[in-house]
Every structure is written in C-alpha cells, then in structure tokens.
Amino acid sequence: MEDQNHKQEQAHLTRTLNIISQQKERLEEVDQYVGDDITEQALEDIRERTRQSLKIAEKEPYFARLDFQEDLTPQAEALYIGKVGVADESGEPLIIDWRAPIASLFYSFAGGNDLAYYESPEGLVEGYIHLKRNIVIRNRQLQRIVDAYVKGKTDLSNVDEFLLYRLSERESSKLQDIVSTIQTEQNNIIRAPKNSALIIQGVAGSGKTTIALHRLAYLIYQHQDKLRSERMIIFAPNRLFLDYIADVLPELGVGGIQQTTFNDWALEQLDEPLTLRSQHESHKEWLETGGSPTAMERLRYKGSPAFITYVHQALAHYEAEAIPDQYLELLPHKGLSSETIKQWFYTDYKHYPLSKRKERIETKMKNWVEEALKSLESGKEKQALKRKAHQKIRAYLKKHLSPTAVSFYMQLLKADQTCPPDVKAQTLEMLKSKEIYSEDLPPLTHIHHYLNGVPKEQKFHHVVIDEAQDFSPYQVDILKTITLNHSFTILGDLSQGIHEYKGIDDWSAFSERFDQSKVTTFVLEKSYRSTTEIIDCANKVLTQAYQPMCLAEPVFRSGEEVKVIACNDDNYHQSLIESIQKALEKGYTNIGILTRTEAESTTLEPIIQSAGLKCTLLSGQEDKYSGGLSLSPVYLSKGLEFEATIIANVSRDHYPSNAFHAKLLYVGCTRALHELTLMYKDVPSLLIEPII
Numbered sequence: 001m002e003d004q005n006h007k008q009e010q011a012h013l014t015r016t017l018n019i020i021s022q023q024k025e026r027l028e029e030v031d032q033y034v035g036d037d038i039t040e041q042a043l044e045d046i047r048e049r050t051r052q053s054l055k056i057a058e059k060e061p062y063f064a065r066l067d068f069q070e071d072l073t074p075q076a077e078a079l080y081i082g083k084v085g086v087a088d089e090s091g092e093p094l095i096i097d098w099r100a101p102i103a104s105l106f107y108s109f110a111g112g113n114d115l116a117y118y119e120s121p122e123g124l125v126e127g128y129i130h131l132k133r134n135i136v137i138r139n140r141q142l143q144r145i146v147d148a149y150v151k152g153k154t155d156l157s158n159v160d161e162f163l164l165y166r167l168s169e170r171e172s173s174k175l176q177d178i179v180s181t182i183q184t185e186q187n188n189i190i191r192a193p194k195n196s197a198l199i200i201q202g203v204a205g206s207g208k209t210t211i212a213l214h215r216l217a218y219l220i221y222q223h224q225d226k227l228r229s230e231r232m233i234i235f236a237p238n239r240l241f242l243d244y245i246a247d248v249l250p251e252l253g254v255g256g257i258q259q260t261t262f263n264d265w266a267l268e269q270l271d272e273p274l275t276l277r278s279q280h281e282s283h284k285e286w287l288e289t290g291g292s293p294t295a296m297e298r299l300r301y302k303g304s305p306a307f308i309t310y311v312h313q314a315l316a317h318y319e320a321e322a323i324p325d326q327y328l329e330l331l332p333h334k335g336l337s338s339e340t341i342k343q344w345f346y347t348d349y350k351h352y353p354l355s356k357r358k359e360r361i362e363t364k365m366k367n368w369v370e371e372a373l374k375s376l377e378s379g380k381e382k383q384a385l386k387r388k389a390h391q392k393i394r395a396y397l398k399k400h401l402s403p404t405a406v407s408f409y410m411q412l413l414k415a416d417q418t419c420p421p422d423v424k425a426q427t428l429e430m431l432k433s434k435e436i437y438s439e440d441l442p443p444l445t446h447i448h449h450y451l452n453g454v455p456k457e458q459k460f461h462h463v464v465i466d467e468a469q470d471f472s473p474y475q476v477d478i479l480k481t482i483t484l485n486h487s488f489t490i491l492g493d494l495s496q497g498i499h500e501y502k503g504i505d506d507w508s509a510f511s512e513r514f515d516q517s518k519v520t521t522f523v524l525e526k527s528y529r530s531t532t533e534i535i536d537c538a539n540k541v542l543t544q545a546y547q548p549m550c551l552a553e554p555v556f557r558s559g560e561e562v563k564v565i566a567c568n569d570d571n572y573h574q575s576l577i578e579s580i581q582k583a584l585e586k587g588y589t590n591i592g593i594l595t596r597t598e599a600e601s602t603t604l605e606p607i608i609q610s611a612g613l614k615c616t617l618l619s620g621q622e623d624k625y626s627g628g629l630s631l632s633p634v635y636l637s638k639g640l641e642f643e644a645t646i647i648a649n650v651s652r653d654h655y656p657s658n659a660f661h662a663k664l665l666y667v668g669c670t671r672a673l674h675e676l677t678l679m680y681k682d683v684p685s686l687l688i689e690p691i692i
C-alpha cells in the first residue's frame with residue numbers, strides 16, 4: 001500500500017513539476033514591460049508575482065495533501081497545499097496557498113468522522129476529510145510521505161511523528177518557516193482577525209517569533225487590498241536577531257516589511273541629529289552587575305507611569321497656553337489681537353498638528369500685513385514696513401510656536417519637581433550636546449509626534465513587537481497612536497524578562513493601554529525547540545527562584561540527558577574544549593557557548609581558538625548572524641537557538657539563587673535544540689541543584 005501511495009504521489013509530482021516548468025518558460029519568453037501604459041504595468045505586476053511564486057514552487061511545490069469532500073458533493077477532491085498558490089492553464093488551482101481559507105482545514109483538523117468546516121468569503125463550507133497527508137519534497141525529489149489521517153482508520157499517531165521528524169532534523173543557523181507543521185494553537189494566532197491587539201504569552205521555544213512572521217504573511221495575503229507591506233513593521237531586540245530571522249519572510253514569498261529595533265526607528269523619526277549613548281554599555285552594566293544606583297534611578301524614572309502622565313500634561317499645558325494674551329503690533333499702531341490669533345490656532349486650524357498650525361498662522365499673518373499695506377504706494381517705505389512686520393512675525397512664532405522635541409524635553413525636565421536631581425542634571429548636560437540614552441527616546445518620539453503629527457499615509461497597518469516583555473508601556477503607547485485599528489501582534493515570555501528595569505512583569509501593563517474590546521490574549525505552553533530532557537531541566541532551574549505564569553510543556557521528543565560537568569580551575573578549560581569537540585563529532589554545526597559576562601567570553605575566545613576551533617565572539621553589536629560555533633554572554637543569546645548549548649561556569653558566585661538569575665539561566669538552557677551541557681567550577685549554583 002505504501003509503495004502504491006508513493007508511486008501515485010511521484011506521478012502527481014512529476015506532472016506538477018512539468019506544468020510549473022512550462023509556465024515558467026512561457027513567462028520567461030515575455031519581455032519585461034517597462035513603459036507607461038497602466039494596464040500593461042498591472043499585467044506585468046501579475047506576471048512578476050507569478051514568476052516569483054513559480055520560483056518558490058519549482059523546488060518544493062507543496063508539502064501536504066488533503067482529500068476533502070464538500071458536503072452534498074459526490075466525491076472527495078485531492079487538494080495539494082504549498083507555500084504559494086499555482087493555477088494550471090485552465091485557471092484551476094494546482095497548488096493551494098497555505099494561507100487560503102480552505103487550507104486552514106489542514107491545520108485545524110485533528111481527526112474524526114465529524115463534519116469539518118472552514119470559513120470562506122462566501123460563508124461556512126462544511127464537508128468530510130478523507131485524507132491528511134504530509135509530503136516532503138526536497139529539490140524536486142519526493143522524499144517522504146506520512147499519513148496523519150486516513151478516513152476509517154482510527155490510529156492518528158502519525159500526526160506527531162511528522163512534527164517530531166521535522167523538529168529533530170533542524171540544523172540551520174537561521175530561523176525557518178514552519179508551514180508544513182503549524183500546530184492548531186499557532187494557527188489560531190496566525191489567522192486571528194486583523195483589527196485587534198493580540199498579546200501572546202508563550203514559553204521559550206513555543207514558536208512566537210515564527211508565528212509572528214507567518215501571521216504577517218497571512219495578513220498580507222488575506223487583506224491584499226487594505227494592507228501594504230511597507231506599512232507593516234517588526235520590532236525586534238537587536239540587529240543580530242533581525243538577521244537571524246531574515247530568511248523566513250522571503251521564503252514565504254513576502255517582501256518589503258520593515259524590520260527594525262525601537263531605537264533605530266525612533267531615531268529616524270526625530271528630525272534632529274542625536275547620538276545614542278552606547279546602549280551596549282548600559283545594558284552590560286545592568287545585566288552583569290545589577291546596574292549603578294544612578295543608572296537604575298534614571299531607567300526607572302523615565303519609564304514610570306508618573307513620567308508618562310507628566311509628559312502628556314506638559315504637552316497639553318503647552319498647547320493650552322501657546323498663544324499669549326498679548327496684542328501683536330505688526331505695523332505702526334496696527335496689529336493683531338490675541339483673540340484673532342487664538343481663533344486661528346484653537347478653532348480654524350484645530351485639526352492640524354501644532355507645527356502645521358504654525359505654518360498656517362504665519363501665512364495668515366503675512367496676508368494680513370499685505371492687506372494692511374495695500375493702500376500704500378509700492379516703494380522703499382512700504383518695503384521697509386513689510387520687512388519689519390515679517391521680522392516681528394518670525395520673532396513671535398519663534399518665541400511661542402517653535403519648540404523642537406529636544407528643546408521641549410529640556411524645558412519639561414527643568415520644570416519637573418519629582419525628577420531625581422542627578423538624573424535631571426545628567427540628562428540636561430547630555431542633551432546640550434545632543435546626546436541621549438535609549439530611555440529618552442520614548443518621551444522624545446512622543447513629543448515629536450505631538451508637535452508634528454503623523455500623516456495617515458505614514459501610519460502603520462500592522463505592528464509586531466517581539467520579545468515584548470522587554471518593551472515599556474511607554475513604547476507601546478507611542479506605537480499605538482500611530483497604528484491603524486489597534487492592529488498589533490505583541491509576543492513575549494515573562495519568564496525571560498531579564499530587562500526588568502524597563503520591561504514589564506505582567507501583561508496587563510500593555511493590555512490596559514488598549515480598548516478592552518480590541519484586545520485578545522493567547523497563552524502558548526508547548527515548547528517545540530528543545531527535547532523533553534532540556535525543557536525539564538530548564539523548568540527546574542526557573543522554579544528554583546521564580547514563580548512563572550506557566551511552565552513550558554515539551555512536545556514528546558526525547559534526547560540525551562542534560563550533562564552537568566563539575567570542574568576546578570585546573571581542568572575547566574580542558575573540559576570545555578572536550579565538550580565542544582564532542583558536540584562537533586556528533587555532527588552539530590551550530591553550537592553556542594554561553595558565559596555569564598562579556599569579559600568571560602573574551603577570555604575564553606583565545607583558549608578555544610588555540611585548540612584549533614574556529615569560534616565567533618558575539619558582543620551584541622553585530623549586524624549579521626552566521627551560526628557555527630558562537631561564544632557570547634548568556635543574555636545576548638535571547639531569541640537565538642543552537643543544536644548544542646554549553647553553559648560555562650554555572651557556579652554559585654556566577655548565578656546566585658534569585659529570580660533574575662533563574663530567568664537568565666532559563667534563557668540559556670532553552671536555547672538548546674538537542675543537547676545541553678552545564679559546567680561549573682568548584683561549587684554549583686543552587687539553581688542547578690535539582691538536576692545534579
């Protein structure tokens with residue numbers, strides 16, 4: 001029977017590949033249109049999109065087959081599902097796009113003889129599923145077929161078999177798409193309605209980043225008429241991480257989505273050249289030594305709800321008082337009353353942002369001067385009066401209506417009675433030379449947007465915030481005001497919240513900032529990255545000193561026991577080299593060595609290199625991630641994954657038994673896909689005691 005199935009699928013694959021090749025050839029024969037004719041341009045766009053789709057489909061045209069019998073039809077139809085949709089010459093679907101409504105059956109169907117259904121644009125479609133089959137095709141070769149469901153057979157154990165097969169074969173240094181194995185709980189998030197803020201708490205390895213990227217691809221497909229990819233954006237913690245995830249969207253046939261960090265984006269918003277004082281140093285200070293009291297004070301104060309309120313109030317106060325109760329004489333014994341200027345500012349131009357109102361008022365004032373001088377003959381005297389009046393207009397506007405984000409922020413800080421004095425002095429000193437800390441960016445962006453407004457065509461159609469536990473409510477507030485329809489996907493894991501000076505410890509800090517009817521929360525408890533042994537170990541470490549919202553539940557994928565290696569000063573380096581060598585001998589290509597501090601990584605690098613092992617030291621400032629053997633402080637590994645992870649020196653002095661270190665070590669442990677080794681010198685951390 002299996003042979004029969006294989007033959008059948010091989011024949012179907014050959015036919016499909018032939019059709020794809022023929023279509024591709026035909027399209028390549030058509031010269032690209034570069035003229036001005038709009039109809040021809042639209043046709044060229046369609047041809048170009050088809051060329052791109054065929055390029056994706058020609059190597060791995062599909063990954064699944066679903067035999068579906070629509071209710072009241074005589075027989076089931078075999079549907080082949082792929083990363084992109086392809087139609088045959090007659091326009092009939094040859095491959096169905098995974099994002100199409102009917103394809104949702106493949107992800108939501110969990111077996112049984114009951115009616116299955118999906119939502120089509122025309123309404124609910126019901127029917128019966130006869131076959132759910134996973135098909136692995138690599139480079140045009142049929143490699144494997146696994147039947148997850150065959151009508152009449154009750155055994156569904158193969159459902160997990162295919163997922164486990166995909167999980168255990170992962171070895172790429174970059175994040176991959178998961179279209180063939182999206183799980184039901186992930187599918188629900190990917191296909192959730194566009195106009196609501198999704199807040200997703202997901203344990204380490206639950207697929208949050210992956211889901212966010214698939215959701216973007218889905219939203220673009222579903223709302224082609226409303227969403228523009230250039231107006232969709234992903235905020236991630238650093239550029240290294242952005243490079244790590246960079247392959248997924250192109251692989252899903254999606255381009256043009258902005259991918260950035262909050263700091264890079266905010267700096268671009270502000271039209272004043274500002275220098276960001278090295279974030280690297282302040283992060284390092286906090287993550288390695290707990291931060292100096294001044295730094296802590298600064299970070300806490302500027303992220304506090306009281307400060308957000310204070311900035312709001314200062315802006316509202318400025319707007320209310322912007323036009324002074326003062327007559328403005330523009331020509332000898334002639335001028336504008338404050339009532340007239342107020343009428344323009346508060347009534348006529350009310351709907352404009354402040355900077356635009358200023359422009360309009362300037363024009364109004366100049367027109368007024370023109371009108372008042374109309375009766376005078378042209379000549380030197382008229383010119384002089386006009387010049388003088390224009391000078392007065394400029395001076396008035398400069399004094400009352402021209403703050404920049406930085407000048408306003410400085411005024412606001414000076415007047416702030418509750419700001420700790422050393423924080424105030426340090427920030428003002430830096431601002432004078434146009435230097436800022438990253439925590440100054442939310443208030444500065446807030447002020448900039450208030451003063452200048454954000455045109456509708458520049459607003460975001462959808463925003464993804466990854467590692468959101470490290471975001472502040474202030475950052476979310478800012479993005480909310482410039483995003484249409486509350487369209488957000490916010491993902492994170494409180495158990496990995498190691499930036500507590502700026503992040504949150506409860507998702508309500510974000511959800512309460514949205515209209516409650518527009519917020520949907522999800523909790524993901526299943527972890528797909530690591531083996532059962534690794535997740536068990538990570539959970540034990542975490543709960544030694546922290547009470548998580550929920551514990552990670554592994555998919556049943558068993559691997560080697562977690563190794564704990566006791567060392568001393570004499571044999572520590574040798575043991576580390578041996579552990580790396582063992583991982584390499586097993587064929588692992590992406591191996592992470594995680595240290596407690598950057599200094600430790602720097603010390604270990606030459607030792608590893610001198611053993612003839614090529615390793616890359618990550619400092620958090622790189623733009624590219626290329627995998628291989630990497631060495632980095634544990635806090636920089638957040639979001640990444642390695643086939644084998646070695647955590648160096650988990651000794652008592654390095655990882656004291658407290659919530660911060662439990663979370664830090666949890667992050668490190670959960671980076672491992674297949675193997676985890678913990679090493680310690682002399683006395684082990686109490687956090688790993690339950691696994692020794």
Ligand SMILES: Nc1ncnc2c1ncn2[C@@H]1O[C@H](COP(=O)(O)OP(=O)(O)OP(=O)(O)O)[C@@H](O)[C@H]1O
Pocket residue numbers: 163166167170175176177178181182183186202203204205206207208209210211493496528529638639640641670
């Ligand atoms: N349904 C799935 N099928 C196959 N692999 C999956 C699935 N879901 C997640 N994975 C894999 O699990 C790993 C973790 O995914 P991802 O990095 O998106 O998780 P995360 O929740 O963002 O993790 P973390 O919070 O630890 O950074 C990746 O290797 C991803 O490919």
